[in-house]
Amino acid sequence: MSTKYGLENLKDAVVVVTGSGRGIGRGIAECFAAQGSKVVITDIDHATAAATAAEIAQMGVETLAMDCDVSKYEQAEALMNKAVEKWGKIDVLVNNAGITQDGLFLRMKPEQWQKVIDINLTGTYNCAHAVVNHMRKARKGAIINISSIAAGGNPGQANYSASKAGVLGFTYALGKELAPMGIRVNAVAPGFIKTPMTDKIPDKIREQMIAAIPLKRAGEPDDIAKVILFLASDLAGYVTAQCVHVNGGLAGL
Numbered sequence: 001m002s003t004k005y006g007l008e009n010l011k012d013a014v015v016v017v018t019g020s021g022r023g024i025g026r027g028i029a030e031c032f033a034a035q036g037s038k039v040v041i042t043d044i045d046h047a048t049a050a051a052t053a054a055e056i057a058q059m060g061v062e063t064l065a066m067d068c069d070v071s072k073y074e075q076a077e078a079l080m081n082k083a084v085e086k087w088g089k090i091d092v093l094v095n096n097a098g099i100t101q102d103g104l105f106l107r108m109k110p111e112q113w114q115k116v117i118d119i120n121l122t123g124t125y126n127c128a129h130a131v132v133n134h135m136r137k138a139r140k141g142a143i144i145n146i147s148s149i150a151a152g153g154n155p156g157q158a159n160y161s162a163s164k165a166g167v168l169g170f171t172y173a174l175g176k177e178l179a180p181m182g183i184r185v186n187a188v189a190p191g192f193i194k195t196p197m198t199d200k201i202p203d204k205i206r207e208q209m210i211a212a213i214p215l216k217r218a219g220e221p222d223d224i225a226k227v228i229l230f231l232a233s234d235l236a237g238y239v240t241a242q243c244v245h246v247n248g249g250l251a252g253l
């Protein structure tokens with residue numbers, strides 16, 4: 001039995017976190033930086049990506065800020081190429097970028113459906129596809145996709161639920177397909193996490209949602225980040241094609 005367990009492999013690892021200008025993505029990037037990883041802060045929002053990368057660099061790690069709309073394949077490819085050009089490899093990809101455009105199905109417009117699928121699901125494909133060629137050469141890597149408890153089906157979120165359920169199927173298929181190449185692929189399904197995405201929920205509904213959580217609090221980005229660290233580390237060396245639910249005990253998936 002090996003006596004070396006831990007997060008050691010994350011020191012100097014190159015980690016790309018999409019949508020990391022704010023919210024859960026930023027929390028994930030900070031957690032990797034705290035382990036000494038080199039982090040690529042990338043977002044569709046140029047200003048938050050640049051500011052977050054500069055702040056995380058204050059932790060004493062190397063960062064790279066890059067604009068990337070994950071729904072555009074060429075931008076995903078340029079992102080991965082730039083990281084490899086700078087540091088020679090990518091060890092971890094966290095597919096975090098995501099949006100909601102909620103509405104009752106009868107009123108849901110085709111563009112409202114398409115935009116959520118394009119970013120949440122196709123964006124996950126784009127970034128994974130663009131990174132795999134680099135990881136394949138190294139014969140190692142970890143990809144972690146952010147799904148949601150909504151994958152189990154939320155009224156008013158047919159588009160979002162479909163995209164996040166798609167992320168799960170994608171994760172299970174890719175985990176099995178890439179395992180022989182030494183690349184592990186897992187998902188995390190957060191419950192209710194306090195971020196700008198959930199800040200827009202009306203107070204009364206938010207209170208009801210929190211009251212229904214067995215642990216009686218909203219999650220923090222850090223609660224998700226810690227599980228992602230585990231999945232990216234050697235501690236999870238025998239874990240692939242799985243989803244970890246991080247939701248304070250909520251049932252739903």
Ligand SMILES: NC(=O)c1ccc[n+]([C@@H]2O[C@H](COP(=O)([O-])OP(=O)(O)OC[C@H]3O[C@@H](n4cnc5c(N)ncnc54)[C@H](O)[C@@H]3O)[C@@H](O)[C@H]2O)c1
Pocket residue numbers: 018019020021022023024025042043044045048068069070071096097098099119123146147148149189190191192193194195196197198
């Ligand atoms: N907050 C929650 O309760 C919760 C629960 C379950 C799942 N999630 C998922 O976690 C992830 C992060 O959510 P969050 O709450 O931090 O959201 P957020 O809105 O606070 O942050 C999302 C980030 O993604 C960026 N982004 C949006 N479109 C993009 C695109 N096309 N390309 C690149 N970046 C883009 C945004 O600019 C933003 O910085 C999302 O995938 C979301 O679906 C969140």
